[in-house]
Amino acid sequence: MSLKIGLNLTRNYSINFSLPKRSKKLIKFIIIHYTGMKREGRAIKKLSDSKSNVSSHYFIKSNGELLNLVPDLYKAWHAGESSWRKLKSLNEYSIGIEISNPGHNHKYKKFSSKQIYSLIKLLRYLIKKYKIKKQNVLGHSDISPNRKKDPGEKFPWKKLASKNLCKWHNLRESRLKRYRNLKLAEKEEKVFFNNLYSLGYSKIFGKKYKNKKKNLISAFQRRFRQSLINGKIDQESLLISKNLLKS
Numbered sequence: 001m002s003l004k005i006g007l008n009l010t011r012n013y014s015i016n017f018s019l020p021k022r023s024k025k026l027i028k029f030i031i032i033h034y035t036g037m038k039r040e041g042r043a044i045k046k047l048s049d050s051k052s053n054v055s056s057h058y059f060i061k062s063n064g065e066l067l068n069l070v071p072d073l074y075k076a077w078h079a080g081e082s083s084w085r086k087l088k089s090l091n092e093y094s095i096g097i098e099i100s101n102p103g104h105n106h107k108y109k110k111f112s113s114k115q116i117y118s119l120i121k122l123l124r125y126l127i128k129k130y131k132i133k134k135q136n137v138l139g140h141s142d143i144s145p146n147r148k149k150d151p152g153e154k155f156p157w158k159k160l161a162s163k164n165l166c167k168w169h170n171l172r173e174s175r176l177k178r179y180r181n182l183k184l185a186e187k188e189e190k191v192f193f194n195n196l197y198s199l200g201y202s203k204i205f206g207k208k209y210k211n212k213k214k215n216l217i218s219a220f221q222r223r224f225r226q227s228l229i230n231g232k233i234d235q236e237s238l239l240i241s242k243n244l245l246k247s
């Protein structure tokens with residue numbers, strides 16, 4: 001079926017969602033994922049299989065086709081253990097979009113331009129309908145940095161930001177590169193982490209996980225410094241974090 005806004009939607013409902021219906025006002029976030037599976041057909045099956053306990057509201061196939069697996073007003077099961085600001089379990093407050101991509105474990109590849117085209121249309125529609133703030137359009141790794149890498153460093157956040165669909169910095173790459181790998185003073189490291197917490201990254205989450213700081217730095221880099229993900233803070237990462245708080 002086709003929605004008025006030019007969204008070509010195929011309904012292919014999954015039974016993995018929670019009752020009762022939630023209020024429209026609860027929807028404040030959009031969480032973007034990749035499937036992380038070699039075969040697209042299997043990924044769609046899994047998201048609808050009662051034994052898998054996972055689902056998402058939308059699924060974007062490699063050819064750009066858009067499936068609606070769970071109606072927006074029901075809670076789908078895509079985020080798992082997650083947190084952002086003081087919120088935990090983001091499923092409650094979000095719409096989940098899965099994009100077909102084999103992911104880091106199976107030759108992670110570029111998202112197709114047809115996928116991104118469909119995603120842009122879908123984001124415009126959802127942001128308008130639920131009045132979602134652009135800083136609340138997030139990746140799974142932002143809210144689950146210890147467990148997740150998706151949608152990863154090949155995801156075109158900068159392009160989406162140029163269409164005002166998510167947050168990005170306004171620093172020039174040529175300037176930034178001069179700060180790459182430059183060390184930080186201990187004080188500055190603190191500033192960096194505090195900046196991340198101010199942006200929304202959670203410090204309370206994941207006490208049981210190892211390498212928490214490194215995971216958090218990597219999640220930030222996958223999102224905002226995609227050409228080098230090394231889990232180490234440098235002046236470039238610090239500068240980006242400062243700039244993001246200003247914009």
Ligand SMILES: [Zn+2]
Nearest residue numbers: 033034140150
């Ligand atoms: Zn995910």
